[in-house]
Amino acid sequence: MKELIVISGKGGTGKTSLIAAFASLAENKVLCDADVDAADLHLILDPHGLSRADFKSGHTAHIDTNKCTECGLCLDLCRFDAISDDFKVNPIDCEGCGVCVHFCLEKAIDFPENTCGEWFISGTRLGPLVHARLGIAEENSGKLVTLVRQESKRLADEKKLGLILTDGPPGVGCPVIASIGGASDVLIVAEPTLSGIHDMERVVQLAKHFKVPAMVCVNKFDLNPDLTGDIENFAGDEGLTCLGRIPFDPSVTQAMVKGQTIIEYNKESQAGHAVQDIWHTLSKKLVL
Amino acid sequence: MIVSIASGKGGTGKTTVATNLAQSVGFGVQLLDCDVEEPNAHLFINPSFEGSQTVFLPVPEVDEDRCTYCGKCAEICQFKAIAVVAQNVLVFDDLCHSCGGCWEICPESAIQEGRRELGIIQKGRSNGIEFIHGRLRVGEAMSPPLIKMVRAFQDFNKLTIIDAPPGTSCPVIAAMKDTDFVLLVTEPTPFGLHDLKLAVGAAQMLDIPMGLVINRSDLGDDRVREYARQEGLPILMEIPFDRRVAEAYSKGEMLVEVMPRWKDRFLALYDKIRHLSSQQTQNTKNQTRKTKHRP
Numbered sequence: 372m373k374e375l376i377v378i379s380g381k382g383g384t385g386k387t388s389l390i391a392a393f394a395s396l397a398e399n400k401v402l403c404d405a406d407v408d409a410a411d412l413h414l415i416l417d418p419h420g421l422s423r424a425d426f427k428s429g430h431t432a433h434i435d436t437n438k439c440t441e442c443g444l445c446l447d448l449c450r451f452d453a454i455s456d457d458f459k460v461n462p463i464d465c466e467g468c469g470v471c472v473h474f475c476l477e478k479a480i481d482f483p484e485n486t487c488g489e490w491f492i493s494g495t496r497l498g499p500l501v502h503a504r505l506g507i508a509e510e511n512s513g514k515l516v517t518l519v520r521q522e523s524k525r526l527a528d529e530k531k532l533g534l535i536l537t538d539g540p541p542g543v544g545c546p547v548i549a550s551i552g553g554a555s556d557v558l559i560v561a562e563p564t565l566s567g568i569h570d571m572e573r574v575v576q577l578a579k580h581f582k583v584p585a586m587v588c589v590n591k592f593d594l595n596p597d598l599t600g601d602i603e604n605f606a607g608d609e610g611l612t613c614l615g616r617i618p619f620d621p622s623v624t625q626a627m628v629k630g631q632t633i634i635e636y637n638k639e640s641q642a643g644h645a646v647q648d649i650w651h652t653l654s655k656k657l658v659l
Numbered sequence: 660m661i662v663s664i665a666s667g668k669g670g671t672g673k674t675t676v677a678t679n680l681a682q683s684v685g686f687g688v689q690l691l692d693c694d695v696e697e698p699n700a701h702l703f704i705n706p707s708f709e710g711s712q713t714v715f716l717p718v719p720e721v722d723e724d725r726c727t728y729c730g731k732c733a734e735i736c737q738f739k740a741i742a743v744v745a746q747n748v749l750v751f752d753d754l755c756h757s758c759g760g761c762w763e764i765c766p767e768s769a770i771q772e773g774r775r776e777l778g779i780i781q782k783g784r785s786n787g788i789e790f791i792h793g794r795l796r797v798g799e800a801m802s803p804p805l806i807k808m809v810r811a812f813q814d815f816n817k818l819t820i821i822d823a824p825p826g827t828s829c830p831v832i833a834a835m836k837d838t839d840f841v842l843l844v845t846e847p848t849p850f851g852l853h854d855l856k857l858a859v860g861a862a863q864m865l866d867i868p869m870g871l872v873i874n875r876s877d878l879g880d881d882r883v884r885e886y887a888r889q890e891g892l893p894i895l896m897e898i899p900f901d902r903r904v905a906e907a908y909s910k911g912e913m914l915v916e917v918m919p920r921w922k923d924r925f926l927a928l929y930d931k932i933r934h935l936s937s938q939q940t941q942n943t944k945n946q947t948r949k950t951k952h953r954p
Contacts, residue, residue: 507864
C-alpha cells in the first residue's frame with residue numbers, strides 16, 4: 372500500500388488544494404486529513420458522516436477543595452505553573468503529568484481523562500475520507516494524527532484500496548513528525564519566496580532525519596522564477612525528485628469558493644494542466 | 660502592550676502584518692517571532708544578531724549503579740518516556756515533558772537532570788526594533804516550551820509584537836496567552852474563514868480582545884466579512900492582492916518599503932489596536948467594580 376503525505380513547512384502554500392486535485396485524479400484511494408489542528412479538506416469534499424468517535428487522550432488535574440488542606444506541595448512540584456495560589460488548576464496550563472496527583476498527601480486531586488477532539492470516517496464524492504477535529508487549545512495533536520493515519524490504513528486494507536492520499540499539517544513539530552513517520556512517500560509543496568525556501572529547507576531536513584523519501588513541487592512558481600530555480604537546484608542537490616511547477620492562478624481560489632477541486636472547476640485552467648502533469652509524473656513514480 | 664498576531668490558517672500573512680507593523684511603529688518596538696517551527700520574520704527585518712543561545716529541556720539521566728529497577732519512575736511517567744525492562748532502564752528523551760516526576764519519586768535518588776536540546780534563541784536589532792526569535796531543533800516535537808522561553812524576554816515597557824504559529828492547539832495558545840490584543844490575519848476564502856473561526860474560539864477562550872486584518876481582500880468571497888459582522892469583530896485593515904506586493908514579498912521586501920503609503924495605514928492600525936485594548940481594559944474594570952458592589 373502507498374501512502375503519500377503532502378507537507379510544506381510554511382503554511383498556505385497550497386497543500387489542501389493540491390491533495391484535493393489529486394483526489395479528483397487518483398482512483399481506488401482513501402483520503403486522510405492529518406492537519407487536525409485546522410482541517411480544511413472537508414470544505415472541498417463535502418463529506419456525509421458515516422461514523423464519529425471521541426478522541427480521548429491525556430489527563431487534567433482537578434483539585435477537590437473539600438479535601439485540600441492548602442499545604443502547597445502541589446504548587447512547589449508543578450513545573451508548568453498550572454496551579455494558582457488559591458489552589459485551582461488552570462486546565463490550559465496543566466500538562467497532564469500527574470505529579471501533583473501522585474504526591475498530594477490528602478489524595479485531593481482527581482485526574483480525569485480528557486476528551487480533546489473527535490474523528491470521523493465519511494463518504495465523499497471522491498472516495499472515503501478519514502478526518503478529525505482537535506479541540507481548541509488541546510494537546511496531543513500528534514496522537515490524533517497517528518490515529519487518523521491508522522484508521523486510513525485500516526480502511527484501505529478493508530476496502531482493498533492501494534493508495535492513501537494524506538493532507539499534512541504545516542511546521543516541523545509534533546503533528547508533522549507524526550504525519551511523516553513510516554510514510555512511503557512525502558511530497559513537499561514549496562513556494563518561491565524567501566520564507567518558502569527557508570521553511571522548505573527545514574522540512575527537507577526533517578524528512579531526512581526520519582529517513583522518509585521526499586519529492587518537491589513548486590506552487591505559484593511564476594511569482595519568482597529565480598527562486599523557483601533555487602528551490603529546484605536545492606532539491607536536486609539533496610537528491611529529491613522535482614515533480615513540476617504550478618503557476619499562480621486565481622482559478623484555484625475560485626474553485627475553493629465553489630467547494631470544488633481545481634480539476635472539477637476547470638481542468639483546462641493553467642493550474643489544472645500543471646496539476647495533471649504533476650499527477651502523471653507522480654503516479655508513475657508511485658507505481659500506481 | 661503585547662499584541663499577538665495569529666490566524667488559524669497558515670500563509671494568510673501573519674508575518675507580513677507583524678513585520679510591517681513593527682517597522683512602521685519603529686523605535687521602541689520589540690518583535691518576538693514565536694513561530695519557532697518555521698520562523699520567517701528575520702528574513703524581512705534583517706536584524707544583526709548579537710549571538711545565539713542554545714536552550715535545553717531537563718530530561719532524566721539514570722545512575723544505573725544506584726538504580727534498583729523498582730519501576731516507580733515508569734509508573735509515574737504519563738508520557739511513556741521511561742521504561743524499566745528487567746535489569747534495564749530505558750529513557751526516551753524525545754517523549755519527556757520535563758515534569759520532574761521521575762526524579763521526585765525515585766527512592767534511591769538515582770535520577771539526575773540531564774538535558775535535551777530544544778533549539779536556539781537569537782537576539783538582534785534593526786532600525787530601533789529589538790528582535791528575538793526561537794528556532795526549534797529539526798526533529799524536536801515540542802514547540803511550546805521554546806515559545807515560552809522566547810516570551811520570557813518580553814519587555815513590558817515596550818510595544819511587544821508576537822508573530823504566532825498557525826493552528827489553534829498548544830503552540831498557538833503558548834504564543835497568545837496573556838497578551839493584551841490578538842490581531843487575526845485571515846483571507847476571504849472558505850479555508851480562511853473556517854480556520855478564522857477556530858482562532859476566534861481560541862482568543863475567546865483566553866478572553867483576549869481581538870480584531871481582524873483581511874489579506875488578499877479582493878480574492879475570494881464575502882463570507883468572512885459577513886461572519887465578522889455577525890460576531891461583532893472589528894475589521895481593522897484590508898490588504899488587497901497586488902502582484903507587485905506578492906513579488907516583493909517573495910524577495911523579502913516589506914510592504915511599507917515597496918509602497919510607503921502603507922506606513923500610515925499600519926500606524927492607524929496600531930492606533931485602533933491601542934484604542935480597542937484600552938476600551939476592553941476599561942470594560943473589565945467596570946465589570947469587576949459591578950461584581951464587587953453586587954449585594
